[in-house]
Amino acid sequence: MLVLIGIVIIIAGFVLRFNPLLVIMASALATGLAAGLDVTAIVAAFGKAFNDTRYVSIVWIVLPVIGLLEAYGLQQHARSLIDRMKGATLGRLLASYLLLRQVMAAIGLTSVAGHPQTVRPLVAPMAEAAAEAKNDALTDDQREEVKAFAAATDNVGLFFGEDIFLAIGSILLMKGLLETYGYSIEPLHLSLWAIPTAITAFLIHGVRLRRLEKRMQGREAGA
Amino acid sequence: MITLDFVYILAGWTFALFALLGLYDRTNPKRFGNAAFWGLLALSMLGGDYLTDFQNGLLVLALVAIAGTGQIGRAPGGDVSAEVQAERAARHGNFLLLVALIIPAVALAGTFLFKYVPGLADPKQATLISLAIGVLIALGVGMARFKPPLLLPAQQGRRLLDAVGWAAILPQMLASLGAVFALAGVGEVVGTLIGGAIPQGSLFGAVLAFGLGMAFFTMVMGNAFAAFPVMMAAVGLPLLIKQYHGDPAVVAAIGMLAGFCGTLMTPMAANFNLVPAALLELKSPYGVIKAQIGTAVPLLAANIMFIWLLAF
Numbered sequence: 001m002l003v004l005i006g007i008v009i010i011i012a013g014f015v016l017r018f019n020p021l022l023v024i025m026a027s028a029l030a031t032g033l034a035a036g037l038d039v040t041a042i043v044a045a046f047g048k049a050f051n052d053t054r055y056v057s058i059v060w061i062v063l064p065v066i067g068l069l070e071a072y073g074l075q076q077h078a079r080s081l082i083d084r085m086k087g088a089t090l091g092r093l094l095a096s097y098l099l100l101r102q103v104m105a106a107i108g109l110t111s112v113a114g115h116p117q118t119v120r121p122l123v124a125p126m127a128e129a130a131a132e133a134k135n136d137a138l139t140d141d142q143r144e145e146v147k148a149f150a151a152a153t154d155n156v157g158l159f160f161g162e163d164i165f166l167a168i169g170s171i172l173l174m175k176g177l178l179e180t181y182g183y184s185i186e187p188l189h190l191s192l193w194a195i196p197t198a199i200t201a202f203l204i205h206g207v208r209l210r211r212l213e214k215r216m217q218g219r220e221a222g223a
Numbered sequence: 224m225i226t227l228d229f230v231y232i233l234a235g236w237t238f239a240l241f242a243l244l245g246l247y248d249r250t251n252p253k254r255f256g257n258a259a260f261w262g263l264l265a266l267s268m269l270g271g272d273y274l275t276d277f278q279n280g281l282l283v284l285a286l287v288a289i290a291g292t293g294q295i296g297r298a299p300g301g302d303v304s305a306e307v308q309a310e311r312a313a314r315h316g317n318f319l320l321l322v323a324l325i326i327p328a329v330a331l332a333g334t335f336l337f338k339y340v341p342g343l344a345d346p347k348q349a350t351l352i353s354l355a356i357g358v359l360i361a362l363g364v365g366m367a368r369f370k371p372p373l374l375l376p377a378q379q380g381r382r383l384l385d386a387v388g389w390a391a392i393l394p395q396m397l398a399s400l401g402a403v404f405a406l407a408g409v410g411e412v413v414g415t416l417i418g419g420a421i422p423q424g425s426l427f428g429a430v431l432a433f434g435l436g437m438a439f440f441t442m443v444m445g446n447a448f449a450a451f452p453v454m455m456a457a458v459g460l461p462l463l464i465k466q467y468h469g470d471p472a473v474v475a476a477i478g479m480l481a482g483f484c485g486t487l488m489t490p491m492a493a494n495f496n497l498v499p500a501a502l503l504e505l506k507s508p509y510g511v512i513k514a515q516i517g518t519a520v521p522l523l524a525a526n527i528m529f530i531w532l533l534a535f
Contacts, residue, residue, distance in 0.1 A: 003407045006400075007443055014490055021389055022291035024396045025284070028403040035407035040277060042403065047280025049402035051271040055227060055351060056395040056494065057264070058234045060384060062326060062354075065361045067379025071303045072369050073312025074319045080312065081320075109334065111350045112327040115499040121323055124503055144505055145514065151499035152487075152514040159483040160522075163476065170448060174475040177452055181460055183471045193476035193533070200525045205518045 006031030062116050069121060078122050079129035090130040090146065091213035094153045095206045097123055101157025102198060106164035114158075115151060124150040131216045142216055149212055153205065160201035163194035225344035230355045235268030241381040244374070248298050256294030257385065260286060264392065283399070290389035297385035301378075315369070322365045329357030387501045394494035397445050410449065413440060414457030421458065427531060429462045434527035437478050438485035445491025447482030454478065469534035477530045484523035487515040 006027040013023030025046075032042030066074075082088050101113055113119075127150045132138055138146070162168050166187040178185050238261045245251070246258035263286050271279055289295060312319065333353025337344040344352045362376060384391060404410065417440075421432045433454060440450035459478060463469040486492045490512065500508050507513070 003409050019291045021287045024400050025287045028400050031403055031407045043280030044276035045403055045406055046399050048276040049399035050283050051279045053395050053398040056398055058230050061234050061237050061358050063383045064376035064380035065358055067383050068365050068376040069319055069323055071379050072315055073308040076309050076312035077319050111354055112330045115502055117326055120502050147503045148510040148514040151511045155495050156518055170479050173448055178471055185472050189472045190476045193473050196529055197480045197526055201522055204521050208517055
């Protein structure tokens with residue numbers, strides 16, 4: 001029971017808005033101590049895990065390219081493309097990206113798109129331009145919401161596409177765990193059962209994108 | 224053969240360059256903190272395998288000390304003006320888009336190439352290695368066409384990373400915390416608690432507890448992978464599969480997706496939820512989560528219904 005202190009610290013730390021890095025370290029120390037480890041063992045365990053998970057932080061190497069392209073007007077160009085496409089409404093644009101992201105993830109291409117690679121330089125400015133095309137006086141709050149939905153759409157597309165792919169980590173984890181319990185199940189069998197949820201996710205998020213589009217247009221009527 | 228070490232070296236030198244440029248940015252009152260923070264991260268990327276576990280742990284403590292005491296920050300200004308950007312956008316047009324698409328295109332092509340032509344690169348890390356190669360190609364093409372000052376990509380990249388700040392290493396920190404939780408047996412304790420809270424004899428009650436437990440525990444841990452073995456051991460296996468004879472493939476596959484609904488709603492999944500808020504310079508760090516709750520809640524309900532309808 002005492003090892004749950006770490007979870008309490010995490011939740012309290014996030015609610016009280018302490019610096020999350022400090023909260024994580026405090027949680028790790030408290031959890032380790034509660035489990036009877038000494039401080040050097042906890043620091044070493046954390047250090048080993050940090051070194052083993054460095055691949056999580058290598059995505060930042062794309063930033064010099066994004067910075068270069070943005071300095072030469074990539075965001076403006078992405079916007080002007082949307083301005084020239086008459087049919088490109090906010091809802092259709094983000095729904096198309098959602099579908100594309102789901103399909104790509106479903107064939108195992110999870111890292112080809114993402115927040116630094118595609119959302120910040122392309123999808124978010126395109127979504128802003130599409131919203132502006134219908135409403136030339138977007139408020140700051142509306143602009144925030146459009147950008148937040150661009151990021152949200154990337155996440156929904158990734159999460160509810162990737163499990164259709166056979167060799168993704170989560171499928172292998174399920175297969176491995178079920179095998180330890182004596183159930184031998186083909187990865188294909190697991191990935192097929194991800195399809196109903198993938199379709200439902202597209203429908204639910206797609207409806208919300210349409211409603212977002214309506215909300216962004218209706219400023220004059222609402223205000 | 225190209226391995227992940229190549230990517231770590233590339234990332235290490237990139238962070239080292241960011242640290243150096245940050246050190247010489249006299250407009251930033253926190254330049255020493257920034258230089259130390261990105262410098263330590265460069266050391267981790269380049270030399271982490273040569274340090275002992277304890278030394279790596281001390282490196283993390285130093286990173287936390289620098290960020291936790293507010294020693295890093297971004298300098299104001301430095302943006303290329305909107306007029307200049309618009310003028311350049313008109314001049315380079317679709318070429319900008321082309322360079323931007325080099326990275327995903329090379330990542331795509333490399334993933335297939337390295338999987339089917341063995342010996343070139345580690346096939347298990349094909350996408351990450353291809354991503355790094357794509358970055359180098361895009362950078363080369365962009366430099367050749369735009370002929371910017373030599374350090375401009377690094378300077379602009381550093382400014383983007385400074386805008387993200389310490390949140391840049393939050394995902395890696397949370398992954399490491401997960402390892403300490405596993406060592407301490409946190410999962411087993413939570414599983415026992417949830418397992419004990421289920422009403423006896425109700426199939427729907429058990430399905431509901433499994434789905435909600437996956438989502439909730441994923442929100443706490445920030446990762447459905449950590450929640451999955453715990454919830455399977457506590458509810459999925461003993462109740463849904465053994466007692467009620469549910470199809471293990473359905474219980475596992477859709478249970479995991481119920482967990483993913485939790486990922487959409489938690490600041491603990493920093494790389495998906497907090498990092499993009501920083502990267503898009505949103506005012507609220509929780510803006511992305513707010514946009515996702517309306518999708519996550521009905522989808523979680525749908526997943527619970529799917530398990531109930533399809534597994535039994």
